[in-house]
Amino acid sequence: MMRRVAVTGIGVIAAPGDTRDKFWGSLREGHGSIRPMTLVRGLRFPNAAEVADYRPTHYLDPKEADMLDRFTQFALIAAREAAADSGIALTGERTAVVTGTSAGGKTCEDREFQSLYAENTGRVHPLTIPRTMANAATSRIALEYGITGPAYTVSTACASATHAIGQAFWMVRHGQVDAAIAGGSEAPFSLGFLKAWEAMRIIAPDTCRPFSRDRKGLILGEGAAMLILEPLERAVARGARIWGEVAGFGMSSDAHHLTQPLASGAALAMRAALQDAKVTPQAIGYINAHGTGTLANDVTEAQAIRDVFGARAEQLPVSSTKSMHGHALGAAGALEAAATLMALHDGILPPTANFTEADPACALDVIPNVARSMAVEWALSNSFAFGGLNAVLVFRKA
Amino acid sequence: MSPESIDDTLIGRVAAVIAKTQHLPAENITIDKTFAELDFDSLDGMNILFAVESEFGISIPDEQAPHIKSVRQMVDGIQKLLAEKTAS
Numbered sequence: 001m002m003r004r005v006a007v008t009g010i011g012v013i014a015a016p017g018d019t020r021d022k023f024w025g026s027l028r029e030g031h032g033s034i035r036p037m038t039l040v041r042g043l044r045f046p047n048a049a050e051v052a053d054y055r056p057t058h059y060l061d062p063k064e065a066d067m068l069d070r071f072t073q074f075a076l077i078a079a080r081e082a083a084a085d086s087g088i089a090l091t092g093e094r095t096a097v098v099t100g101t102s103a104g105g106k107t108c109e110d111r112e113f114q115s116l117y118a119e120n121t122g123r124v125h126p127l128t129i130p131r132t133m134a135n136a137a138t139s140r141i142a143l144e145y146g147i148t149g150p151a152y153t154v155s156t157a158c159a160s161a162t163h164a165i166g167q168a169f170w171m172v173r174h175g176q177v178d179a180a181i182a183g184g185s186e187a188p189f190s191l192g193f194l195k196a197w198e199a200m201r202i203i204a205p206d207t208c209r210p211f212s213r214d215r216k217g218l219i220l221g222e223g224a225a226m227l228i229l230e231p232l233e234r235a236v237a238r239g240a241r242i243w244g245e246v247a248g249f250g251m252s253s254d255a256h257h258l259t260q261p262l263a264s265g266a267a268l269a270m271r272a273a274l275q276d277a278k279v280t281p282q283a284i285g286y287i288n289a290h291g292t293g294t295l296a297n298d299v300t301e302a303q304a305i306r307d308v309f310g311a312r313a314e315q316l317p318v319s320s321t322k323s324m325h326g327h328a329l330g331a332a333g334a335l336e337a338a339a340t341l342m343a344l345h346d347g348i349l350p351p352t353a354n355f356t357e358a359d360p361a362c363a364l365d366v367i368p369n370v371a372r373s374m375a376v377e378w379a380l381s382n383s384f385a386f387g388g389l390n391a392v393l394v395f396r397k398a
Numbered sequence: 399m400s401p402e403s404i405d406d407t408l409i410g411r412v413a414a415v416i417a418k419t420q421h422l423p424a425e426n427i428t429i430d431k432t433f434a435e436l437d438f439d440s441l442d443g444m445n446i447l448f449a450v451e452s453e454f455g456i457s458i459p460d461e462q463a464p465h466i467k468s469v470r471q472m473v474d475g476i477q478k479l480l481a482e483k484t485a486s
Contacts, residue, residue: 045460203460205461259440
């Protein structure tokens with residue numbers, strides 16, 4: 001059994017907006033949300049894409065909020081918006097939950113380890129394990145809706161959410177479940193974790209300028225996005241709003257280096273996704289790039305796109321929305337899937353913000369700074385993780 | 399900077415730090431070797447910078463880091479940062 005799979009719900013909380021509509025409204029206007037960091041001080045890089053003035057109790061019951069690390073709070077907020085948007089009954093053993101996160105509950109872990117190591121309290125909070133476990137978001141969402149089917153968490157660094165959505169898509173497509181909630185969440189703003197990023201020397205001192213000649217690195221972001229997936233036929237039958245279809249999923253491993261990306265690995269994942277969707281490269285009208293803004297990623301990704309799309313690569317619209325929502329690591333693929341689906345739905349391709357000057361090594365049509373009205377039927381969303389793990393989704397306009 | 403003006407003790411300390419982080423004999427780390435010749439990649443480079451910062455109590459700015467691609471460039475950079483530290 002091979003079923004077409006529709007996305008009938010999208011929920012988002014991230015720096016550009018704490019709802020789907022606010023998030024997409026910022027992206028289509030090309031408005032960035034990279035600002036001076038408020039959550040952590042004492043770093044060499046001053047800027048980040050934080051969810052501004054986030055107060056958990058604005059969204060969640062105080063006791064409920066207290067049980068959850070920030071990354072799980074984000075996941076639950078996005079899940080509730082997606083479920084309400086879809087209107088589907090998410091329950092029972094025929095529904096799956098698959099979420100991605102790179103770091104898990106770092107916010108809580110950092111606070112508790114600070115009390116242990118620096119304040120010599122000799123103890124940590126009894127909820128530290130359930131708050132910090134990487135599967136906390138999946139488990140909390142399953143509890144919320146009484147989902148008793150397949151439920152698990154994928155951690156493949158910056159590709160986590162894309163792997164999660166791809167796995168959920170395959171389960172719905174092949175009839176293992178009749179609905180799925182899938183996406184990713186991340187809350188990386190804690191001192192210990194950010195110091196580790198600082199030491200890697202790949203965070204930009206100013207802003208994120210993917211594919212620009214003067215790009216200086218990535219900017220970290222946070223948040224979550226969740227999608228509701230169900231068979232297209234059922235979605236049509238119940239008259240649901242359909243944002244688009246998930247049409248293909250491909251993955252690969254570079255088996256090359258822990259941090260240096262490899263163009264052939266990225267190209268392999270894009271080809272696998274196209275093959276899975278049974279669509280030719282010629283049909284693709286937009287790519288939401290991984291586009292981190294690091295020297296290495298952007299040039300390698302451009303090479304991989306040229307490899308897969310040939311001479312057409314330079315005319316194919318490609319943008320990196322990380323220029324606006326930052327790099328939300330394990331949530332990135334979900335934020336970008338949401339952006340890609342809304343781009344197809346509205347016929348508006350979001351831009352690469354903060355773009356200054358073309359880099360001949362990244363010769364692509366990057367939709368510089370201003371969104372483009374363009375009806376597109378098929379799009380790719382790329383995610384390439386540290387560790388050389390690549391995941392690519394194909395989306396189709398409804 | 400000419401080789402004569404470089405402090406031999408400094409070279410020795412830098413070579414020792416590089417040798418330790420990369421699990422290589424210190425005699426392999428000579429002033430004229432590039433990181434490419436020593437088969438160091440970008441991750442090795444960051445590892446070395448971190449160890450060197452600890453050894454000398456300095457902070458190597460992010461914008462300078464990508465330009466350090468040889469033992470000589472590393473020694474020159476440290477010498478400059480140590481001079482600035484003394485002056486300040």
